[in-house]
Amino acid sequence: MPDPSGGDAVERLERDLAVAFDVPHAVAVSSGTAALHAALAACGVGPGDEVLVPALTVVMTVAPLHMLGATPVFVDSDPATLDLDYTDAARKMTARTRAILPVHLWGRMGDPAALTWFAAEHKLTIVEDAAQAAGTVHSGIRAGTAGEVGCFSTKDGKILWSGEGGFLLTRNRTIAAYATAFRNHWATAPPGEAPLSRFATNSRLAAPLAAFAQANTRRLDALVRRRQAQTRYLLDALSGVPGLVPHAPGPHEHWNGYAPLLRIDLPRPRAFAEHLAQRGVPNSTGSFRLIPCDTRPLFRPPRRPCRGAAEILDHTLAVTLTEHDTEPVLDQYAAVIAREASAWTT
Template identity: 45%
Template sequence: MPDRNSAAHRAMAAAVARMPDPVSYQETALLETDLVAAFGTCRAVAVSSGTAAITTALAACGIGEGHEVLLPAVTVVMTVAAVAACGARPVFVDSAADGRGMDLNDLAAKTGPATRAVVAVHLAGRTDGIHDLAAYTRATGLRLIEDACQAQGTTSGGRQAGTIGDMGCFSLKDGKLLACGEGGYLLTDNTDLAARAAAYRTHWQSDAPDAPAGTHLGVNFRLAEPLAALARHHLTRFPEALAQRREQAAALHRAVDGTPGLEPITAAAGEEPNGYAALWRLTLPDPRAFAARLAQAGVPNSTGTHRLTAAHLHPACSRFASGDLPHARVTVDALLAVPFTEHDTDEAIHRRALTIRREAVRWTR
């Protein structure tokens, strides 16, 4: 390998710098422009998945080996995997006693010299506690990354989910309100972080502040052009998709609320959820078993169908666990989150409501 100061090395670096950014493909670039216009941020960076978006955001923030990242124990394993992929250690934070967001006292107690970022996870389109987290990270100098993969279109305090922290991460996987089969994107008002994210997703073949092309290792997290074109098409009807999802959630709540053993989880003050899922807190005996029974009866839900488990209790995350987090465990086990897709008809929602009410009555007999 040539010396960094040699003519050969300088020539190689210059050649790398002249290489076109493969992510400046037309459809991807246009999608990023459209996302900026739709969500009101300075920059958007398209990537290959929602998990890739979180990994890219962490890498753009310089997070890696020897660092710790705080995240809620009430999360999906994909968020944990993204932190681990960067070489950082995930540190799980307990839920608040009411199940809304992270326990700020536990968050503060687990913030240490190695802590570099907090990841807020907006499960089922809810952003509980995001403004308190933003205030905490501003005061402590930590980065705040939002996992908003399930929160496209949710607003809190007049702000779009994913635009409150330093970077917001989204998924374009089927089932999301904005989808193209597979893919993801980041939103940010920090142009330096956007440049680093764009460089990282394509083997660092483009320049970033203090990191010219070819000076760092990156990955291939590029979004395929046909998928970018499909996402652009679906973005044009995003307002209609958002309205549909909100009405679906509202319709299921109207039909189910009042059923003994199911307490509706209402939106926080100032929040307008996107309707990703209808949400209840189960007060029935053995709520996880009840959720599994609903799944068997044709009602998809987070714990019964997808086996959502508090992260510190998940087998794949056991090496990161450090003690019990009782509020997180109870929050997950008592959660009934019933998601929707654009293909769910009024009749299908009506059948789900009948099933939920019937099974709840049977469960308590």
């Protein structure tokens, strides 16, 4: 019978993850959201704190802040680079700002030097949401290792997958010990603390899922190359299609190719993405209705909406891929996209 705490299977996975990402500590949990929850709690984020978060994200990034009693402060992004708009971030700083939570959406990683400089300048903790960014490297720094903690998802569809699951990476032994206790109701407390002396969560990763994750961790480089090849294949097939321009990574970014990205320069671009979804081409805005997080009804209407994030989402075709999408599948996607783009009118 599998050990519900994960047992040896989780410990083996954590050792392999630490080696794969070249960090001292990895803590496996039940989801990417659980990883963020444990990481933010371990970094001391709590009631009354504010955390800078890009509006260019999904609500799952923000949910742990609500659970901890913290307040998300949404920051705009630069449409040219997809990176955070640090001028906007500086404008939104207050005495309560505790951390910054960059999100590497579609596997795209912003400039880590700009991130770490800003965090140091304002004395902020960095917790990265690298759920889609396993394998991306920018300026020699792996996504998820630029700050105090990096958080990942291993849900199906991710490059490193296990059906469900997640993990966090850190160089800080205290953060790792806190997260390990936090995932298991504080039953195994960090040194100097009593078991069950704090409220925590049940966010353990079950042994069978840990085994899947470990097997895929051991072939992570091959999985990244596979996704990069799929993305390159589809983008090459769409080269020259009117109204679609590849959104290329920057010169120092070694992108994992998580999702083929194209800027839609057609009338009613979001409607075009939704139209493609109806024609069988899954994509972020068309299939999943991705909108800037600051405009979701869960949050107070913003006084100044994050217009850069809105422009990015309204004009981006991010095709959803999985490891199992073969060249015939990609050929079909390319044919549909090219045909519909040519026929698209106002």
